[in-house]
Amino acid sequence: MSGSLETTEVQRLAAFAAGAEFDDISPEALEQLKIRVLDTLGVAIGALDAEPIVAIRQLVEELGGAPSSTLIGGGRTSPQLAAFTNSALSRYLDFMDSYLAKGETNHPSDNLGAVLAAAESVDASGAELLTALAVAYQVHTRLSDVAPVRAKGFDHTTQGAFAAAASAAKALGLPAEQIAHATAIAGTANAALRVTRTGNLSHWKGLAYPHVAKEGVFAALLARRGITGPEAVFEGNKGFKESIAGPFDIDWSAEDLESVRRTIIKKHNAEIHSQSALDTALDIRAQDGFNVRAVEKVRLTTFDVAHSIIGGGEEGDKRLIRTKEEADHSLLWMLAVVLLDGELTPAQYEPGRIVADDVQSLLTRVEIIPSQEFSDRFPEHMPADLEIVLADGTVFRSSQDSYRGFHDDPLDWAAAREKFDALVTPFAGPALRDEIAELVHDLEHRSVAELTAALARVPVTRR
Structure with a gap:
């Protein structure tokens, strides 16, 4: 990438990606990686008839593109458009996996669309796809560990651009030099604003990472053609460290492919920081004498990140709820609907349910309180203490530290x-x-084409 004897950070990252081999994945990590693939594909299929997805498929059909990669639900298009469409599917329901760092939260499964499209376009094996996906998990999580950007006004897709490009380039089978160029191009060009997830939320909340997946694949395709990127994207003058993240160090030569085991999977169809709180709501709902129609006050004590992002803290008030995007990022609305319905699935996000009088009324009685003690325990724990007072003064309480799908109960x-x-x-x-x-479950012994052929047969409309 350069005539210099000293390698740059993106070159060292690329060397890690290029050198990653399927046999480097432990049996435990491999099983969890397959679970993430199944989970991501299920979430994607569940979104096939969502209104924004229908519009995206229509646009992709109009744009055309060399039919190199398969769309879930049928049809073929260019790798970058397939990456965008399939990533939009897996992201739309907001039901995917997550990674919790102290200052950042991301969703490494967002990279599957990029890896799947790139791998299929070169007739890769399932083992090659899994290896590239493991690279995506490692790059995405480790950058979030050491270089959080949320507090500085940037979105978690910013680190994701490096992961999407490196893993797509790995899936294409590119050498280290071209992986470095692809990663530098995508990382330079996709520093995204956190306004994506603050205030009144738009469709872009669910499409910001699909955009990064598309751009990561396109950067890899450019690099394969010999296009170069900024070799000092991380440490250079006005680079990522100076302009956005601040100083940090990662020894890429010491990285493994185990980070997938540090990610968690959602139990409820809701923003990740709500999961244990929603379990407390279910627990109270099941307690003898509880009557949701008599609720006078709902008071949740939780950690600061949950309060900031979905509880009405620094990222905007969460009481004006009109759309799915706003509902799945409002802890007030989510607690209210779980107390009323006893579940939070895609069905609760039907437009009529979102704005129904009962849930809209109940959410006004919900208060979210951040606790320093709870905040100090995050992200190793996800503490939530829920207190509900009925009109007659009866008090119900439940506390949770985790949920099914968290680190201690994978x-x-x-x-x-x-x-x-x-x-x-x-x-x-x-x-x-x-x-x-x-x-x-047998992906390391199958081809990517076998999997995408099955995904193409899923109807885009409900049976």
């Missing part, structure tokens, strides 16, 4: 399959569901 294959089936059943029958799940 999903196994059977639980992941239950979530997959719940999301996919409206679109696909048991035979196709079994086929997709079996392909994923």
